[in-house]
Amino acid sequence: xxxxxxxxxxxxxxxxxxxxxxxxxxxxxxxxxxxxxxxxxxxxxxxxxxxxxxxxxxxxxxxxxxxxxxxxxxxxxxxxxxxxxxxxxxxxxxxxxxxxxxxxxxxxxxxxxxxxxxxxxxxxxxxxxxxxxxxxxxxxxxxxxxxxxxxxxxxxxxxxxxxxxxxxxxxxxxxxxxxxxxxxxxxxxxxxxxxxxxxxxxxxxxxxxxxxxxxxxxxxxxxxxxxxxxxxxxxxxxxxxxxxxxxxxxxxxxxxxxxxxxxxxxxxxxxxxxxxxxxxxxxxxxxxxxxxxxxxxxxxxxxxxxxxxxxxxxxxxxxxxxxxxxxxxxxxxxxxxxxxxxxxxxxxxxxxxxxxxxxxxxxxxxxxxxxxxxxxxxxxxxxxxxxxxxxxxxxxxxxxxxxxxxxxxxxxxxxxxxxxxxxxxxxxxxxxxxxxxxxxxxxxxxxxxxxxxxxxxxxxxxxxxxxxxxxxx
Ligand code: GAP
Numbered sequence: 001x002x003x004x005x006x007x008x009x010x011x012x013x014x015x016x017x018x019x020x021x022x023x024x025x026x027x028x029x030x031x032x033x034x035x036x037x038x039x040x041x042x043x044x045x046x047x048x049x050x051x052x053x054x055x056x057x058x059x060x061x062x063x064x065x066x067x068x069x070x071x072x073x074x075x076x077x078x079x080x081x082x083x084x085x086x087x088x089x090x091x092x093x094x095x096x097x098x099x100x101x102x103x104x105x106x107x108x109x110x111x112x113x114x115x116x117x118x119x120x121x122x123x124x125x126x127x128x129x130x131x132x133x134x135x136x137x138x139x140x141x142x143x144x145x146x147x148x149x150x151x152x153x154x155x156x157x158x159x160x161x162x163x164x165x166x167x168x169x170x171x172x173x174x175x176x177x178x179x180x181x182x183x184x185x186x187x188x189x190x191x192x193x194x195x196x197x198x199x200x201x202x203x204x205x206x207x208x209x210x211x212x213x214x215x216x217x218x219x220x221x222x223x224x225x226x227x228x229x230x231x232x233x234x235x236x237x238x239x240x241x242x243x244x245x246x247x248x249x250x251x252x253x254x255x256x257x258x259x260x261x262x263x264x265x266x267x268x269x270x271x272x273x274x275x276x277x278x279x280x281x282x283x284x285x286x287x288x289x290x291x292x293x294x295x296x297x298x299x300x301x302x303x304x305x306x307x308x309x310x311x312x313x314x315x316x317x318x319x320x321x322x323x324x325x326x327x328x329x330x331x332x333x334x335x336x337x338x339x340x341x342x343x344x345x346x347x348x349x350x351x352x353x354x355x356x357x358x359x360x361x362x363x364x365x366x367x368x369x370x371x372x373x374x375x376x377x378x379x380x381x382x383x384x385x386x387x388x389x390x391x392x393x394x395x396x397x398x399x400x401x402x403x404x405x406x407x408x409x410x411x412x413x414x415x416x417x418x419x420x421x422x423x424x425x426x427x428x429x430x431x432x433x434x435x436x437x438x439x440x441x442x443x444x445x446x447x448x449x450x451x452x453x454x455x456x457x458x459x460x461x462x463x464x465x466x467x468x469x470x471x472x473x
Contacts, residue, residue, distance in 0.1 A: 005322065006197065006198050006233065006234050006237055006322075007237055007240055007241075008240055008241055008243075008244035009244075011244060011247055011248070012247075013243065013246070013247040013250075014247070014250065014251065014254075015246060015247055015250035015263075015265045016260070016263070016264050016265060017264070017265045017266070017267065017281075018264050018265070018266050019266075020266060020267050020268060020269040020272070021269065022264070022266055022291070023291075024290045024291045024292070025290060025291075026286050026287060026288055026289065026290050026291060027286075029286075029288045030350065030351065030352075031288060031347060031350040032288055033216065033217060033287075033288050033289060035350065036217065036288075036343075036346055036347055036350060037217050039350075039366065039424060040066065040217075040346070043063075043065060043424065043425055044063035044064060044065060044066070045062070045063055045065045045066040045069065045346075045376075045425070046060050046061070046062050046063070046066045046217075046218060047060065047061055047063065048060060048061070049061050057214055057222075058211055058214030058220075058221045058222035058223070059221065059222060059223055060217075060218050060221060060339075064376075065376040065377070065425055066342075066376075068376035068377070068406065069342050069345075069346075069370075069374060069376050070225070070338055070339070070342050072373060072374045072375070072376065073227075073338055073341050073342050073345065073374060074204050074225070074227065074338055075373075076252075076256055076373050076374065077204065077227045077252070077336065077338075077341075078090075078202070078204065078227075080248075080252050081200075081202045081227075081229055082202055085200075087195065087198065087199045087200060088199065088200035088201070088202050088229060088231070089189060089193045089195060089199070089200070089201055089202070090201075090202055090203065091181060091182060091185060091189065091201050091202070091203045092203065092205065093178070093181030093182075093185065093203060093205070094181070095174060095175050095205070095206060095208075096160075096162065096172050096173075096174070096175075097172070097173075097175060097180065097181065097184070098172075099171065099172050099173060100311055100312070101180050101184060101308075102157065102173050102180070103311065104304075104307040104308050104310070104311035104312070105180050105183075105304065105307065105308075106275050106276065106307070107155075107157060107173070107176060108155070108157075110275060111155055111156050111157055111176060112153035112154055112155050112156065113126050113127075113128070113153075113154055113156060113211075113212055114126065114127040114128060114151035114152070114153065114154070115127065115151060115152055115153070115154035115212055116130075116148040116149055116150070116151050116152075117148060117149045118140040118142065118143060118145050118147070118148055119145065119147040119148060119149065120140065120143050120145035120147065121140060121142050121143040121145065123140060123141075123142040123143070124212060125140070125141070125148075125212065125213060126211075126212040126213045127148075127151045129212075129213050129215075154212060155210075156176060156209045156210050156211065156212075157173045157174065157176050157208075157209070157210065158173065158174040158208045158209075158210050158222075159171055159172075159173060159174075160172060160173075160174060174208035175207055175208065176207055176208060176209050177207050177226060177228065177335070178203045178204070178205045178207055178226045178228045179228050179230060179304075179333060179335065180304070181203065182201040182203060182228070182230040183230065183304040183305055183308050183316075183331075184308055184312075185201070186201070186230075186232065186305060186316055186329075187314070187315075187316055189201055190232075190318065196320075196321075196322075197232050197233060197234060197318055197320060197329050198231065198232060198233040198234065198237070198241065199231070199232060200229050200230060200231035200232065201229070201230050201232075202227075202228070202229040202230075203226075203227075203228055203229075204225065204226070204227045204228075204338070205225060205226065206223060206224070206225055206226075207223075207224060207225070207226050208222060208223050208224075209222060209224075210222060216287070216289055216292075217343065218339045218340070218342070218343050219287065219289075219292065219339075219340055219343055221339060224337055224338070224339045224340075225337070225338035225339060226335060226336065226337055226338065227335075227336045227337075227338055227341075228333065228334070228335045228336070229333065229334050229335075230300075230331050230332075230333050231245065231331065231332040231333070231334075232318070232329035232330070232331055233329060233330050233331070233332060234320065234323075234327060234329065234330070235301075235302065235327055235328075235329070235330045237330075238278070238299050238301070238330040238332060239279075239299070241332045242279060242297070242299045242332050245297055245332050245334050246265060246281055246283075246297050248334075249283060249295060249297060249334045249336070250263065250265065250283065253283065253294070253344075256345070256371045256373065256374060257345070257348070257349070257369070257370065257371035257374070258285075258344065258345065258348050259348055261286075262285055262286040262348055263283065263284070263285060263286075263294075264283075264284050264286075264291065265281050265282070265283060265284070266281060266282050266284050266291075267279070267280070267281045268280040268281065268282070274298065275303075276298070276300045276301065276303035276304060277298045277299060277300055277301070277303075278299045278300075278301045279298070279299045280296055280297065280298040280299070281296070281297050282294070282295070282296050282297075283295040283296075283297065283336075285344040285347075285348075287343070287344065287347060288347065293340075294336065294337070294340055294341060294344055295334060295335060295336035295337070295341075296333075296334075296335050297332070297333065297334045297335070298332070298333045298335070299330065299331075299332055299333075300330070300331040300332070300333050301330050301331070302328040302329065302330050302331070304331060305317075305328050305329060305331070306328055309328070316328065345370060345371075345374055346368065346370075349368040349369045349370040349371075349426060350366070350368060351366070351367050351368075351369055352364060352365070352366055352367075353365060353367065355419070355420070355423070355452060356452070357416050358414070358415065358416050363416075365420055365423050365424070366420075366423065366424040367423040367424060367426070367449065367450075368423070368424060368425060368426030369426070369449070369450055370426035370428075372428045372469075372470050372471055373471045374426075375425075375426040375427060375428055376406070376425060376426065376427075377406055377407065377408045377422070377425065377426075377427045378405040378406050378407065378427070378428060378429065378466075378470055379401055379405045379406075379407045379408075379427070379428075379429045379430070379431060379466060379470075380407065380408045380409075380410055380418070380422045380427045380429070380430045380431065381394055381397050381398040381401065381407055381408070381409050381410070381430075381431050381433070382394070382410055382411065382415060382418050382419075382430055382431065382432050382433070383411050383432075383433045383434075384415055384432060384433065384434040384435070385411075385415075386411050387435075389435065389438050389439075390433050390434070390435070390437075390438060391411065393433050393437060393438050394409070394411070394433040395409070397431060397433055397444060397459060397462070400459070400462065400463065401431070401462065401463065401466070404463050404466070404467065405466060405470060408422075408427070410422075415432065418430075419447065422449070423449055426449070427449060428448070428449050428450075428469075428470065429446055429447065429448065429449065429466060429469070429470075430446070430447045430449075431444050431445070431446055431447075431462070432444060432445040432446075432447065437459070441456075441458075442458060442459050442460075443456045443457060443458050443459065444456070444457060444459060444462065446462075446465065446466075
């Protein structure tokens with residue numbers, strides 16, 4: 001009986017796996033990256049960092065709606081990983097850590113990408129990101145030259161210094177992943193939270209990588225946020241837990257509206273595995289540019305705890321009372337990117353279709369069919385016009401709703417244009433206050449973003465109506 005207790009609970013695995021060398025071409029797509037970038041810039045969702053100075057490559061700013069979208073992605077992840085579980089606890093660790101951490105983890109020695117330099121224009125490139133032309137030749141994307149220096153290993157970690165001296169004794173690294181703090185703090189957290197293996201430690205936070213070629217908008221950047229969870233298990237149960245977490249993470253994307261056809265699980269080939277991993281799969285998303293990694297789910301074995309024990313001199317083994325056995329736990333790690341997930345949710349939600357106009361014609365509309373939990377604004381309150389009879393009631397309706405939902409009040413421009421503005425940022429419901437509302441029935445019109453169907457609902461039933469349709473978030 002005790003044998004079974006530390007295995008995963010029953011679940012149905014619904015994910016789709018492809019071969020490790022599966023074709024990465026994205027095929028026909030509903031949307032281009034240019035359209036996503038344009039929409040994000042125009043609506044202030046995401047735009048270049050330091051734009052007025054010409055921008056900084058690989059750095060992006062999330063404006064009001066983008067920041068809300070990112071918060072919603074993080075909250076949805078925390079809800080699934082922490083709130084809905086009893087076996088995962090949270091950590092918010094320091095970004096700067098003791099430099100020995102990165103020696104033990106293998107990052108100082110091995111966290112590198114192959115760097116080549118064009119012998120003509122001296123531009124530097126990541127060797128494995130240079131696309132061959134039809135003749136199979138590699139050429140410089142900047143000047144077309146075909147000669148490069150030999151590849152050399154370029155470490156992606158950003159260096160900085162603690163304190164006023166800039167010598168090697170003061171040098172530290174900006175963390176390139178959030179994971180290491182979960183290993184370093186394992187024993188302390190296990191003891192103080194009174195968790196028993198199997199259990200997990202989850203963290204959301206910034207990571208930094210000095211990518212040689214940041215690209216594809218916010219897909220590969222130099223400063224980003226990760227959502228990582230290290231799940232500690234008894235050796236021998238690791239493969240079952242690995243499969244369990246692949247299934248959980250697949251379900252999370254699907255439950256948040258991602259289309260199954262745009263998702264796949266790709267196992268790493270043996271020669272692709274990181275130095276610490278026994279097995280890894282990528283959750284891949286069909287981005288307009290290619291099928292690419294959204295999240296990695298690795299079986300990291302006992303590599304990290306053993307290395308940190310060795311380098312720190314602290315025993316990081318675990319005594320399993322139920323089994324009367326001491327062991328170094330194995331670790332299953334679902335590691336996702338906030339920015340990359342936000343991009344995938346944006347791409348997946350983007351549609352262009354037709355909507356009726358006030359004059360009975362139809363017009364093209366752009367609509368983000370975001371899951372309501374992810375939508376930056378949940379409800380827009382729109383008086384039919386700025387007429388002085390309508391505005392006070394519309395303001396009251398907005399005040400009524402804003403303690404329950406993220407709302408936006410908008411009275412600028414024709415009502416059709418205001419619907420379009422909300423559609424293209426993914427607002428699930430628009431509430432319109434008209435003359436009937438104030439002069440007659442105290443009812444408002446609620447318009448559904450996806451079906452464009454309209455319902456008349458009494459103001460005093462509005463919170464209940466919307467609560468039934470919007471998830472707790
Ligand atoms: N602790 C394991 C780890 O960090 P990773 O596959 O290197 O694994 C996990 O990173 C996730 O972090 C990726 O799947 C991706 O979503 C995100 N990520 C990694 N590098 C990134 C970058 N340069 N820009 C944006 N997101 C990145």
